[in-house]
Every structure is written in structure tokens, then in C-alpha cells.
Amino acid sequence: MIVAVPKETKEKERRVSLSPDVAGSLVKQGFEVIMEKDAGILSYFENEKYQNTGVKIVEDKSSLYSTADVILKVNAPTPEEIAGMKKGAILISLMYAATNPAMVEACERAGISAFSMDAIPRISRAQKMDVLSSQANLAGYKAVILGAAALGKIFPLLMTAAGTIKPSRVVIMGAGVAGLQAIATAKRLGAIVEVSDIRPETKEQVESLGGKFIELKGDDSVKLEGGYVKNVSDEFLKKQQALIAKHIAEADLVVTTALIPGKKAPVLITDEMVKSMKMGSVIVDMAVEQGGNCTQSELNKTVVKNGVTIIGESNLPSLLPLNASELYAKNISSFLLHLADKDKFRWEMEEEITAGSLMVHEGKSVHPSLKKQA
Numbered sequence: 001m002i003v004a005v006p007k008e009t010k011e012k013e014r015r016v017s018l019s020p021d022v023a024g025s026l027v028k029q030g031f032e033v034i035m036e037k038d039a040g041i042l043s044y045f046e047n048e049k050y051q052n053t054g055v056k057i058v059e060d061k062s063s064l065y066s067t068a069d070v071i072l073k074v075n076a077p078t079p080e081e082i083a084g085m086k087k088g089a090i091l092i093s094l095m096y097a098a099t100n101p102a103m104v105e106a107c108e109r110a111g112i113s114a115f116s117m118d119a120i121p122r123i124s125r126a127q128k129m130d131v132l133s134s135q136a137n138l139a140g141y142k143a144v145i146l147g148a149a150a151l152g153k154i155f156p157l158l159m160t161a162a163g164t165i166k167p168s169r170v171v172i173m174g175a176g177v178a179g180l181q182a183i184a185t186a187k188r189l190g191a192i193v194e195v196s197d198i199r200p201e202t203k204e205q206v207e208s209l210g211g212k213f214i215e216l217k218g219d220d221s222v223k224l225e226g227g228y229v230k231n232v233s234d235e236f237l238k239k240q241q242a243l244i245a246k247h248i249a250e251a252d253l254v255v256t257t258a259l260i261p262g263k264k265a266p267v268l269i270t271d272e273m274v275k276s277m278k279m280g281s282v283i284v285d286m287a288v289e290q291g292g293n294c295t296q297s298e299l300n301k302t303v304v305k306n307g308v309t310i311i312g313e314s315n316l317p318s319l320l321p322l323n324a325s326e327l328y329a330k331n332i333s334s335f336l337l338h339l340a341d342k343d344k345f346r347w348e349m350e351e352e353i354t355a356g357s358l359m360v361h362e363g364k365s366v367h368p369s370l371k372k373q374a
Helices: 019-027 048-053 061-067 081-082 103-110 124-128 131-151 178-190 200-208 232-248 271-276 322-340 354-359 368-373
Strands: 002-005 032-036 057-058 071-076 090-094 113-116 158-160 163-165 169-173 192-196 212-214 222-226 230-231 255-256 282-285 300-306 308-311 358-361
Touching: 002 061, 019 048, 019 322, 048 192, 057 158, 071 322, 081 103, 090 322, 090 358, 103 113, 103 358, 113 282, 124 322, 124 354, 131 178, 131 255, 131 282, 131 322, 169 178, 169 232, 178 192, 192 232, 192 322, 200 212, 212 232, 212 255, 232 358, 271 322, 354 358
Parallel strands: 002 032, 002 071, 032 057, 071 090, 090 113, 169 192, 169 255, 192 212, 255 282, 282 308
Antiparallel strands: 113 358, 158 163, 222 230, 300 308
């Protein structure tokens, strides 16, 4: 089976879907692995590193697409790239298919099958395939580092002969994977950390990392699925905003991580809240690609509003491409080996991981989320 890795083409993307070590392990298991020249160069993986593990390097992207049995990518290919895949080939990448109908239609027209890494069920036996967690973990770390770099003061308490420096106050909004890593990073740097999350069950995790939990009682509008927020009412968001307004006004750094899959990110920081913040304070909006948790954040820009620096970096894992690619490679190879061996795919259509992640099969949309839209 020929497994191919093209170079990522999305703007600001520095990751690659296979690291040399993981590519080499697939070669040892009997797969033929081919890579586009310099596909890993932005992740600091040289072509020679891949070649030394038995990977074939090719320069012609179109021939790579047309000969591959399986395409492994971080971001989904463009419709034009998908059109170049041979009929019956298989695509595995992040797809966010429910919000990307043009890409789904391209898969149907090409007669291929497509698995979406972001749709892998979050169950215990799929943990090693959970790309959302592996990348969010890094993003939470990087968000705090970016915030610390933009802040005009240090995080820890410092007692010197010239006087005492008070510790910075950091507010983290959302205690998912990214939020928990942000808490741990901010605490390691010496900050006082306060955390808001509408899921009461996260309180224990927050406190175990040394954070102070800002408690808000939930209501019937908060819908959870698999431990993740799927829906929340505007009225509840207003209650949350009112509760955290005081904490945000006193914060030196605010990191927001709140996302609702397939929907616009909820607004947590309003214009008024930004105005209430101290001059020199910083907001890192991790939800900026889905509309943002802050009303004044701008996609892929760092802006200053009312003396507050607002960072809207859309692809935080890509700022740590070496680690992000290493983790992604392990996720995607574990997924591939779950689905196939060196000779063929198993196509166990009722199996939970396969059923949850398969978007298109042999040119037909099969995932429930796509059928609802049809």
C-alpha cells in the first residue's frame, strides 16, 4: 500500500503529517511511504532524515496524488488536489467536514473515501489517535507563553532589595485540554490563576493544578456531549459574562479557549470588558478562527485596543511545529494502523472509531452529520 504525504499548503501551517521516526516505523511494517520534497522542512525535518528511514522523496505533487493509495495530511487538500487523487484512494486528515461542504463534494466527485481526524470518537481506546487533544495541549502552553511575552511585567512574586513585585493575575476561560495546560503553564511561571468553566466537574481538575475555580451554576440550556459543550443559551452566556467581569478587570492576562463544535465561538469578553481592563494587560483569544471569544480580537493579528493587547493567532500548534508534528504523526499512524495493514483496509463499518470518523466512502457521504445537511 502506497502512503503519501504532500507538503501542507494552508497559510501559516508549518506542521507535517509524518515525522521521520513514525514514517520509518510504517516502512518497517510493510507500507511504501512517499513524501513530497521539503514536506517536513518547516517542522525541522530534512529530506535526508526521511530517506534514511526508507521513505521515497518525490518532487512532483501531482504524481504523488495520482499514485497514492492513502494520502495523509494535517489539513484537508484543496478540491483541486482531491480531484487529482485516483478513484478508490483514501484521504486521512483534519476535515471539519460539516462546515466544509465544498471539500466533501470534491471527495464525492473523485470517488474516494475520506476519514476526518477531528471526528474520531473521544473514547478510551482511541486516546492515542486523539489529535484534538494532542494539539490543544500544545496550544494551551503556547498561548500562555505568547501572553507572557506580550505582557510588560513578570509572572511570579519577586522580592528584591529594590522592592517587592506582585505576581501577575491570569484568568483562563475554559478548562478543557488547552485550558488545563494553560493553567499548568501559568502556575509554573508563578502567576495567580483563576479559571472559569461552565462544567462543574472541571473544578477538581482546576484546583489540582493550583488554579482557583470561578464557580457558576449551570442551567438547562447547557448541553454536554462526551464531556464537551455542544450548546449554551445567550442568557446563560450573559450570566457568565457578569460573573467574570470583575475577574477580567483585575487580570493581567486572559486566555480564552471556549469552542462549540460546528458553531461560532461564544462571546465571553465584550467591548465593555476590554475597556475595564488595565492598560498593558493582554488577551489571547484561542477561538479566533471560529469567530473569537473576544469581540475585539482579529484573525491572525495582534491589535491594541484601549491599551489592551489582543492576540488572535489562529494556529497555535503550528508555532511549535516540531512537537506538534511528532504528536500528530503518532496520532495519524495509530489511526491508520487501526484501520488497515500494509495490504488493505479492513472496512469494519459498524466499528465505533471507523463509523465515527468516516465522512465519505467510495464517493458517497456516509457520516450522520453530513446526511442531516443533505
